[in-house]
Structure formats: structure tokens, C-alpha cells
Amino acid sequence: MTTIIIVIAVIAIVAGLISKMSKKGSSGKKGSSGSSSSESNEPKLRSPNQAKRAKELVEKAIKMSPEMGVGDVKLYLPPPEPELFIGRKEIFKDVVARTGKPPVMISFSGHAGTGKTTLAVMMIRKFSSQFPGDQVFMDMRGGDPKAPSPVEIMGRIITRFKPNQTLPTDTKALAKLYRTTLKRQSGMLILDNAAGPKQIKSLIPPPSWLLIVTSVKPVNQPGFVSIKLDTLDFLDSHNMLTLLCPKLSHAIKEISKICKDVPLALELIGKLFAINATMDPEYFATKFRDVKKGLGHGDNETLATGIEASLKYSYTLLPDKAAVVLRKLTVFPGSFSAKAESFVCEDTDNLSLIGLVQYGLVQTNENNDRFSLHDLVRKFVKPLISGGEQGMAERRLATEFMNALETAQKLSVKGGKAQIKGMMYFDQELDNIKAGQEWAQKNCSKDIDAAKICSAYTENGAELIVKRLQPAETIRWFEAALSAAQQLDDKEAERMHLLNLGPEYNRLNQPQRALEFMERALLLCKKTGDTQGEKTALRHLGVACMALKNYKRALEFLEQDLKFTQAAGGKSEEMDILEKLGEANNQIGDFQKAVDYGDQALEMAKQKDDKLKQVHLLNMLGETCLGLEEMEKALDYFEDGLDLAQRTKGRPLETELTKKLSELAVKSGDIAKALIYLEKGLFSARKNKDVQGEGRLLIQLGSTHQENNENDQAAIYFEDALKLSKKIGNRELEGEALWKICMGLGNQEKFIEASERANEVLKIYEEIKHPDLMTVRTQIRKWGENSTMADNENSPE
Secondary structure, three states: OOOHHHHHHHHHHHHHHHHHHHHOOOOOOHHHHHOOOOOOOOOOOOOOHHHHHHHHHHHHOOOOOOOOOOOOOOOOOOOOOOOOOOOOOHHHHHHHHHOOOOOOEEEEEEOOOOOOHHHHHHHHHHHHHOOOOEEEEOOOOOOOOOOOOHHHHHHHHHHHHOOOOOOOOOOOHHHHHHHHHOOOEEEEEEEEEEHHHHHHHHOOOOOOOOEEEEEOOOOOOOEEEEEEOOOOOOOHHHHHHHOOHHHHHHHHHHHHHHOOOOHHHHHHHHHHHHHHOOOOHHHHHHHHHHHHHHOOOOOOOOOHHHHHHHHHHHHHHOHHHHHHHHHHHHOOOOOOOOOHHHHHEEEEEEHHHHHHHHOOEEEOOOOEEEEEEHHHHHHHHHHOOOOOHHHHHHHHHHHHHHHHHHHHHHOOOHHHHHHHHHHHHHHOOOHHHHHHHHOOOOOHOOOOOHHHHHHHHHHHHHHHHHHHHHHHHHHEEEEEHHHHHHHHOOOHHHHHHHHHHHHHHHOOOOOHHHHHHHHHHHHHHHHHOOOOHHHHHHHHHHHHHOOOOOHHOOOOOHHHHHHHHHHHOHHHHHEEEEEHHHHHHHOOOOOOHHHHHHHHHHHHHHHHOOHHHHHHHHHHHHHHHOOOOOHHHHHHHHHHHHHOOOOOEEEEOOOOOOOOOHHHHOOOOOHHHHHHHHHHHHHHHOOOHHHHHHHHHHHHHHHHHHOOOOHHHHHHHHHHHHHOOOOOHEEEHHHHHHHHHHHHHHHHOHHHHHHHHHHHHHHHHHHHOOHHHHHHHHHHHHHHHHHHHHHHHOOOO
């Protein structure tokens, strides 16, 4: 908290200076517009109804619960239907005519500002009876180079339904969890403002969901109903302006023409005139025409001309303070709360925000009490912000969301409903938190306060960061924080960041880097007497050494960790360490020690009734007894493990244990018993729809029959495995099944056929970089030689 207080104090001092600087010059609102907002015949009289409505929206949004200043978090809800919606009747008919039974996937494309998002929202009611349930609205930020990736969007949708879920680091595992999560739900998924087909391909939900995509470029994908939006026809355009501002009367036709009938331009101009309702409509239209001419497009006018003219005219008539706030709002990467806007933009009581909502320059979503800028508004305003304005706004944003991260962390460690709220609050503000961290990292080498903020980001929310972000990104955060702490000579923070980095490198499967950081952390912890940190470092040093197959060194770290853990009385952690000690001793060939540690861990797992842990330990103990050549004991452990696996949720290691039991039976010469194990395992795998387990067991059954010289029966199982592999898209299984078939053909001296099919195996193994690639090549060569020899022997002299 000291860091936070210091930073806010500095900001308070600098804010006055920046404010004075921005008044002096380079904000340039009037200069950039070419007109003054204080002309006598352009008064700032606001429509009382519109002003009241805008104020109500902001006041509703700023209401908070007493718990740590965090209101009800409503993640990824679509905005409500707009109060004013004109036209598009033919599109509604077209969509209804072209959609039927699930899956229903709709794509709206067209120029920015033509109302794609609004149309997507209007579709919700049309399909609500066919797709009841949740409504998930994701802003894909297609035009932003820093937009969230499809993998990030997957994670956000998963945690929308499972707030406490730790996201897998493996992309395939994440995709599987995404599909599983959505399969259990139904509803509507709107992917708004997508960059194109590539961004949405992996996000297509199961058929129980309606999918609507909006984008500038068409999404011409199989199964999509793709519709391109154009501008409104002139009658709808006139109706829209009439409803927004009836007093425009006979000027409507010319204004519609300048706006190019683009809905966004029409809305901006309609709201602008409603605010300046005492202005003569003809004068208003003339000034608007002058603004358009000032753009210098000449005869090269496009739809963008109408939008740009509307934006420039609206910006010209903004009060100075509101214009400054609008420019500062561009530092937010996406949506924001009224509270955050007030602090970041120095907008006391959100007065300017209320005005900007009334002007239509800031969008609102009443369903989640959030605000945002349309992409076209952002694109127009961003070049106008001065360096001073941007620097201060970014600094304040970094501070605001450093505090938000700390708030989310404090809530999440409380457990229960508070924990869920903390996780959801983090998810809601994630893009803003990322923007704040990025600013701090970028500036920490030249700004001591930025360095303090950069270090504080991971001090305040390490657990949340690890739970939500992928390791590559968390490592970037932690390394930046480590650099900042070293710059500040903050040894306590440095130690904390080192302890965070090791586990993340282990998670990323880079154990050597984990080892380097954990060794540094261990030294610091010993120097400062941080026994808890020392214990953490030892734990992850052991994990890293196990991954590096440096088992003797792993044993040193694990044994020290065990002493700490036993002294602290952490039974659950002790069980995990004992298991690792058993694995390490097994690897160095000290089988008796491995059994001793494994038995201790197994006893603790039984006391905890941890069936999953028991299955894994029984498997390990069976393997260890094989090393001791105690076959009967190994058999007992494997059988106990298999029995427990079949009574445990998910049936862990069932296939592996079945294969090991069958291999033991084969070694003892009991082929019949081996086949019984495998047939039972195959039946169980099919019953439980474990297609991967089914494939492995089919291969094992074929191999067992092959060893028993039952080649025809073996071939049947291998062919079944081959069919299954193609069905489920498992290239490794496909290659293995094909290779087994080839070996069978080779054993029957069918060398030509074996070689032909082995070339298919070669292609697969090259594709997946299989370690047996050279073995296959060598065997093909041998079969070729054998075929030649056979031909020579059979040829007449």
C-alpha cells in the first residue's frame, strides 16, 4: 500500500501542472476544428430530457456495493435493444428465411458505423425461444493490433461460466475445455467487431448456441448465413433524423446526404442538433456542410466522409473540458466504469462523461453499467491528444488498475462468494489491467514511480495473474517486475518476483530457467530468514530437477523440503513430496527407498480418501516392484490400482494399468489371461466413450495376438485401430496402427505391400516428428532388399 500512496501523491502534484499545460495549447480542439464553440448563435442549451437520461445512465453505473468498492460484476452481457431502431426489415426476413434447425451461425459485415452491432443485438429477441439460456457478448476489438487472441477469448468465455477455473497452458487442452464448457450450456454467443474468419474459427460453439459475428470483412465460412449491411435507404435515414430531432424539418434531406445515410453519422448529428435545439436548422446544416468541405475530400467522398464530418462537427461544438476528457478516454483499450473514468480523466462527478453520452460520442451498456468508445470515435480522437494529456491519463490508468488488481486479489483470498466476485472483477477489468501494466513496464527504466507501479502489479495480484494468464505472459510481467524491484533496490519485492518466476517457467516446461531463478530465490530467502519462501524455492527446485532428469539433485531439494513440511505439519504437501521422492528414487534405481516413500504416501492418501492419488501411487509402486523383480507384488499393486481406477471418477490410468497387467501376463506365459485383461479394458473404454483408451487397447490386443502368431486376428484389431484413429483425427495412433499392420505383412514376407503401406507411415511420422522415423526408413530399405532377393531367387536362370 505504501507504493500506492506514494504514486497517488505524485499524480496529485503533477496533475495541476498537466492541466495548466493542456489549457495553454496543444490539445488544439478549436484549432483542429476550424471553428469556435463560443459563437453567439451556437449556444450550449441542452435538451432537458436527453441530459436527464444521460445523467441517469452514469449515476446508475457509479453505484457500488459497500464491499471494497466493487459493484455487481456482470460479465460479457450484450447491450439492451436501442430505444431507436429504424429499417432493416428485409434483412430480418432474409435471416429468418435462411436459418432453420441448429447450428445457426450468422455473419453481419459492412463498413464501420452501418449498425452491425445494433442489428446483432436486435436478433436476440428473434431467436430467444430457439436458443434460451445465456447471452455472451465478446468485443473482439478487430481493428486493434493489441486485441485479445482467440485463445484469450476462449479463456474468458470459460471463466464466464467457471470463475474459479485455472486455465490450461496447453492450447489443445484449453480448446477441449472450451467445447466441454459450452456443450453443457445453451444460448447466444455474439462475437462483435471480429477481425475476420481466422479470429473466430476456433471459437465456433456447439449447435446448442446461436452464433452471431459482426465484422468489416465478410465471414464466408461453411454453414454461415452471411449478410452484408449497406447504408440506410433515404426514407429510413430521414425517419431516423426526424425521430432524433423533429425541429430539423426541411434541413433533413441535406443533412442525410452529408451523412451518406450511415446510421452512426445520423445518430451523432441528430443528437448534436437536439443539444443545440435553439440553432436555426438551415444555419446548422450550412455549418455542417462547411465542416465536410473542410475535410478536403473533394470528389473522392466515401461513406467515411459522412462519418468523419459528423464526428468533427460534434467535436467542434464540445465544451473544452468535455473535449479534453474525450481525448483522454482513448487510453482505455476497451470498456470502462464511471468510477475509473472519473479518476483517469480527472472528471469530477463524471460531468463530462454525462455530456459525452448525451452527444453520442460515448456508448453505454446499461446491462453491465459500462462505457466505451466506438472504433471510429477512437480513430478520430486519438491523433488529437497531446503528449501531456496522454502521459498523465496513462499514468493515472496504471495507478487505478494497480489498485483494482489489489482489490480483486483481496476479494479472491476471502473464499466463497467474495472469491467469485474478485475473480469476475479481475476478468471484467483485465484489458485495463494489462494496459496499466504495459505502461508501467514501458516507462519503469526512466521513471521511478512507473517502476514502483510495475513492481506493485505482480505484488498485488500474483495468484490471479497465474490463474488467468498464459505462462509466457505471466513471465513477461514477473520479469518486468523483477527488473523494477532491482532498479528500486527493493530486496523483499525482488525475492517475491523470483519466487513467482520459477513456477511459471516450470509451467512453461522450461525447467533450466526455473532452476536458475529458484536458486537465486533460495539464496535471498536464506539471507533474509524467509523460511516459507525457502520452502517454496526448494519445492520448485525439486520439480525443475525432476524435469531435467537430474534425480540425485532433485532428491537433495525434496528431502530438505520434506523436513520443512513435516515441521510445519502440512500433511497434504507431505504426501506430494513423498510421492516425488518415490519417483526420484525409482529413477536412480534405489527401488527399496522408492517403495518405502511410496507406501508412506499411499497410507496418507488412504487416510485422506484421495482415490486419484491412490491410483497414481499404486501404479508407481507397481513399476518400482518390477524394478525389484518382485512380480507378484507388482501384480498386486497394478490389480489394486485398476480396481480403484474403475471406481474413481474419470477412471484415471485405467488403460495404462490394463496394458501393464496384460504385459505381465504375457511375460508369465499366460496369453489367455493377458487377452482377458485387454478385452475387459476395451469393453470399459467403449462403454465410457474413452476413444483414446480404446485406440491404445486395440493396438495392445493386436500386438498380443501378433506375439502369439495369430496374425489374422492381430490384423483385425490393427485395422479397427486405424479406422478409429482417422475418425478421431489422432495422427500418432494412425501411424502406430499402420506400422503394426506393416510389420505383420513383413512377417508374412509380403515385402512389397509392407513397403507401400510403410511409406504412408513415413509421411505421418515426418509430419508429427515421431522419434521412430529412422527405424521406419531402415525397415523399408530392408524390405526392399528382401523383395529384390526374393525376385532373384524366383527368376529363371
